[in-house]
Amino acid sequence: MKTEVIEKLKQICGNDFATNDLSQIQGYLYDETENLIRPEASKECIVVKPSSSEEISEILKYANEKLIPVVSRGGGTGVVSGVIPTRPSIIISLERLNKLVELDEKNLMITVESGVTLASLLEILSNSSDLFFPVHPGDEGAQIGGMVATNAGGTGAVKHGIMRNHVKALEIVLPTGELVTLGGKLLKNNMGYDLLHLIIGSEGTLGIITKVTLRLYAKSNYSGTLVVSFDSTRDAANSVPAILQSGITPRAIEYVERSIAIKAAKHIGTTWPSENGSVDLIFIIDGSSEDELYDTSEKIVEICEANNAVDSIIAESSKEQKRILDIRSNVYTPYKEHVADGLDMAVPPSSIPDFIDDITRIAKKYNTxxxxxxxxxxxxxxxxxxxxxxxxxxxxxxxxxxELYKTALKYGGTITAEHGTGKTKKNYMSLQYTDREIKIMEGIKKVFDPNNILNCGNIV
Ligand SMILES: Cc1cc2nc3c(=O)[nH]c(=O)nc-3n(C[C@H](O)[C@H](O)[C@H](O)COP(=O)(O)OP(=O)(O)OC[C@H]3O[C@@H](n4cnc5c(N)ncnc54)[C@H](O)[C@@H]3O)c2cc1C
Known part of the structure; x- marks a missing residue:
């Protein structure tokens, strides 16, 4: 990258906040994509750390004029190589946009700069409010801007939905450097096309998110954890719609194969609580009293037993709850070194038993x-x-x-439910979308980013 580029970026952000020194930029070239499938990063990059939307606007105006590729980087916890610069690029790290703008308890909303991490948001809320924010992808190092850009999900989606359900307003810098604000502190807004929702999940290809307004919710006083075991995935999966139809909406319903749970437990130096069965459902439930929690737990167990559950364990203490949730959080860890790729397909929930049967059959075919x-x-x-x-x-x-992707699509599913397209899934767009649909997406990209400078190589 030419010296004049780094000089210009230093002029915009200050001498300490732009560098092309490899030892300093190394940590900005990769994300959490598995090693074997992530693309090679160009080392010819400049990392710049602006402190305001105005500085970002200046950087983008310059990059757009000089046709220099730009990559926006949040917490770097993404798993589809979205932040990996495959060409010489300016990497804009949002880490200095880390301030609370406003906690508006009357409207149950919070506005933060996009570089605020999930960990900081949760800390702000626990220190100064009775309100909470429900979306929690596994890594609290994720930034709120990154979570919006990837439309993050996580374990709480069954009750609270995903990022898209809670974003009320965004400030964005377009690739041309213009600043726009989309949405507002509104619960209803039907004026014109919904550009706010076009940006959510666009993986930084249409603009750089600089401020985010999120909806907040009243905290539940009590939460409990319940493990129910089954001899078959089909019985476990059949229990899920029956529970939801009964009017109970747990905060999370997680599935884990017993062999994985045992390995994860051993990995963190503990044991899995149940012995009977071969698969487990983990429920996290909320309530306004302990009695309500027990009542809900009993109803869940009853429904599961009607679907052939063979065991159930209610985590009585917060220590026991934590132990189960820690094991769940670590299901991936013992496999980490042996995982070539972690897929995150989704199908309509009622198709889960058939989908899992198909996956097991296909794996056998490949002798794995x-x-x-x-x-x-x-x-x-x-x-x-x-x-x-x-x-x-x-x-x-x-x-x-x-073959696995096509199987998910056969059920009306998707190749990626929450991790996103990025660079690792881009080549499979045509499995899920028609040429016409992909052309529309390319057209949208062109309207926002006519010179294709921003996060090029992601999605389209
Ligand atoms: C252990 C672990 C568990 C995970 N579990 C889940 C899970 O359960 N659910 C889930 O959804 N995800 C999960 N993830 C993936 C990841 O945490 C999410 O995708 C997260 O939302 C990424 O946020 P980030 O700030 O780290 O983004 P980054 O990785 O920095 O960037 C991701 C994408 O967003 C773009 N971007 C980042 N910030 C901005 C911005 N301000 N403006 C415009 N574009 C931007 C980047 O260019 C890139 O394309 C998990 C990851 C790990 C490592």
């Missing part, structure tokens, strides 16, 4: 296993394609993955 766990209440299961015995991508990787 495919550990599965995930957000069964949302029809979203994570499946891990394992490496070969030498730790490389298995020879059948591409064929196996495509």
């Amino acid at each position: 296993e495919i550990p599965s766990a995930g957000h069964i209440g949302d029809g979203n299961i994570h499946n891990f394609i394992l490496t070969d015995e030498n730790g490389n991508l298995p020879s059948y990787y591409e064929e196996f993955k495509k």
Whole structure:
């Protein structure tokens, strides 16, 4: 990258906030994508750390004029290589946009700069409010702007939905440098096309998010955790709609294969609480009193037993709850070194039993296993394609993955429920969308970013 570019960026943001020194930019070249599938990053990049929307606007005006690729970087916890610069680029790190703008308790909303991390947002709320924010993807290092850009989900989606359901307003800098504000502190707004929702989930390809207004909710006083075990995935999956139809909406309904739960528990030095059965459902429930929690737990167990549950355990103490949730959070960790790719397909929830049967059958065909766990209440299961015995991508990787994707689509599903398209899933867009649909997306990109400078290589 030419010296004049770095000089210009230093002029905009200050000498300390623009660098191309490899030892300082190394940590900005990758995200959490599995090593074997992530693209190679260009090392010829400049990392710049603006402190305001105005500085970002100046950077984008300059990059647009000089046709320099720009990558926007949040917490770097993404898993589809969205932040990996595959060409020489300016990497705009949002880390200095880390301030609370306004906590508006009367409207149950909070406005933050986009570089505020999820951990900081939760801390702000627990220190100064009785309100809470429900979306929690696994890593609290994610920034709110990144969570909007990826339309993050997580375990609470079954009750509270995903990022899209809580974003009320965004300030964005367009690739041309113009500043726009979309939405407002409104619960209803039907004027014109909904550009706010076009930006949510656009993975930084249409603009850089600089401020976010989120809806907040009253906290529940009590929460409990329940593990119910089954001998078959089909029985476990059949219990889920029956529970929801009964009027109970747990905060989370997670599915985990027993072999995975045992490995995860061992990995963190504990044991899985139930012995009977081969698969488990983990429920997190909220209530306004302990009695309500027990009542709800009993109803869930009754429904599960009607669907052949073989065991149930209510975590009585907060320590026991934490132990179960820690195991759930670690289902991936023991496999980490052996995972070639972590898939996150979703199907309509009622198709989950057939979908899992198909996945198991396809894995057998390739003479491998495919550990599965995930957000069964949302029809979203994570499946891990394992490496070969030498730790490389298995020879059948591409064929196996495509067959799995096509199986999800056969049920009216999606290739990615929450991780996004990024660079690793972009080549499979035509499996899910028609040429006409992809052309419309390309047209939208062109309207926002006529010179294709922003996050090029992601999505379209
Ligand atoms: C252990 C673990 C568990 C996870 N569990 C879940 C889960 O349950 N559900 C889930 O949805 N995700 C999950 N994720 C994925 C990840 O945490 C989310 O995608 C998260 O929302 C990414 O936020 P980030 O700030 O780290 O974004 P980054 O990784 O920095 O960026 C992601 C994308 O957003 C763009 N972007 C970032 N900030 C901005 C901005 N201000 N303006 C415009 N574009 C921007 C980037 O260019 C990139 O394309 C998990 C990740 C890990 C490591």
